Amino acid sequence: MTILRVALDVPLPRTFDYRVERATPADVGRRVVVPFGPRKLAGIVVEVCESSEVPPERLRAAHALLDDLAPLARDWLALARFTAEYYQRPLGEVIHAALPPRLRRPEPLRLGPTAYAITQAGRAAIATLPSRSLARRAALELAAAGTVPADSITAAVARDLLARGWMEPCPAPPRTPAFIAPHALTSAQAAAVEAIRAALGTYRACLLLGITGSGKTEVYLHVAAAALARGQQALVLVPEINLTPRLAEEFAARFPGARIVTLTSAVPDTERARAWLAVQRGEADIVLGTRLAVFAPLPAPGIVIVDEEHDASFKQQDGVRYSARDLAVFRAHAAGVPVVLGSATPSLETYQHALTGRYTLLELPRRAREGAALPAMRLVDLRTDPADDGVCASLAAAVRARLERGEQSLLFLNRRGYAPVLVCGACAWTAGCPRCSAHLVVHLGERALRCHHCGHAQPVPRACPTCGNVDLVPFGRGTQRLEASVAARFPDARVMRIDSDSTRNRGTWEAMAASIRAGEAQILIGTQILAKGHDFPNLTLVGVLNADAALVAPDYRAPERLFAQLMQVSGRAGRADAPGEVLIQTRYPEHPLYQALVRHDFRGFAQRLLEEREQAGFPPYVYEASLRAEARQMADAIAFLQRACAGAPPLDAAVTMFDPVPLTLARHNAWERAQVLLQAGSRRALQTFLREWSDMLYGAKPGAVRWHLDVDPLEF
DNA sequence: AGCACGCCGACT
């Protein structure tokens, strides 16, 4: 009897065996539809074997092996298997999380052809087409000149021309990607490119450490070109979905004739499935995307690039909690190709590897553009120059000077809304979210209180619900409030606020960026969203308003995030010929973080943080994992964790287990959350422990508690 | 995770 071992998208830590008429090892990686209880599910064959541990009478027959997809390659399955083992999740869950949504469903995927060619009849028909048949004529003329990619004509036209026999499906045309290098590399860029190019064909991890404007992208482009020249593909991961269109355009402009595929969650399902299949068939030269693109089924990756590798969004925060950056390194290692991790402010984990020589350190110490200086960083002491409506006198003067010179200023405040808290002036009541342990944020425009963690919204109350006082005071400052006070202070200036509220509707952000570049705004007020990606050549001043808040955060990663954020936002200043200036308002100008920042000294800052981490026993000197529990009542979550700890397998000496504690944001979406932290000096010891513990946890009944393991957690 | 089965309250 032939048995299929099938990975299914269920939260059970095992595969399932099914009877099948005939199957061979070549069927491994194929999609299969199987009965599962009363349901019908799509799974992936991970093994074909002759016998099963399951008693024969319990084995059911598989419904059908599908061939809408070429079998998933062995190296892809190995990546999925590694992910499942490392992050302690069932293989089926990992495989299905890595597949595009359309391929998770049991219905066979029916996609039209990828390209069309013209027929003899079609050639003859061009001349006879009525003049009003514009779309059909255009399609036929395109086809007469070569082939028509399916995505360049509408489905209706394609159907019509196929029905008339004027066009026929054909395979995607062969590509001859070229590479355009319009200007010479700086010597640092050239050295980096050379080092990476020399490593092509072997595994090598490189940290490309380069400040904003040092031309990391140019290095990516050149090494991608080198991989393409070997007949291989490039995989490029970026943190932000907003950054993909621009980067895709940039790659397209530089690689004429290449097929560049974007894989992000913003790509509609059908297109994503089509793109995924094109990648699998080897029709994509460059795959560009967010963290999920790390699972793109490239047949012959030649290089893997992770831009802004320190960015927390590479870590998936639900479901399979993988780090796309770490998987990118694993993938490069397994494929025997170089991986480039680029950042101005790398994660301490990566930086530490570069210091020990495990990763190759490639540095771009200067801005690439001739004469473009680093911005001058100044700390403004709020104790001697107090803020008035959030902005101190020296920053206000600097803004005024920009207005007079016709240049732009950016005021950076990483806090959306009007005010972060609403307080009762009489009894000190504050408006809290009913579902989260967080304050509701005042949004004045919509006259609403909103929770930034769960999305809960309610009208602003007229009076205090506890004492009836009508004097409710918005306390603190968000971008909306800053916008209002700045507009009042500079009544003749054009002020524009950029945050995820003002850019809600898609497309607006691109439009806003264009109008900023066109000079429609003189003072920009923005959050994080402004710090990334777009360059504004006329922007010469960045003012940072409330950075100190992050200095007192309980999270030990807060300083490194703050440093990265401030480096990134200061990189917005003075990119073109005009020199930039960055003013940071602070009450702690002597703080080592700010001192390192004004010197643009990431390496000094990182060295210091690494010493602190080593002293305190934090990553990268230890490896961490946490068991989290969520329940309606905190007591239930804690009790679950206590039981889990009591029943845990014996601890290796290298592994330390801490007591259950509530998360920093203890209540989220009406779930009370707690966790047990594990630290270990050895990754292997931690993995061994987690494997046994998770077997045990999957075996126990959780009751009303939801739980998961997070390996290399970023949130506490 | 689904989905069914299984026993106890308010409705045609």
Added chain:
DNA sequence: GTCGGCGTGCTC
């Protein structure tokens, strides 16, 4: 008398 509440148990 039944529709349906969600507790618990299973899925090759």
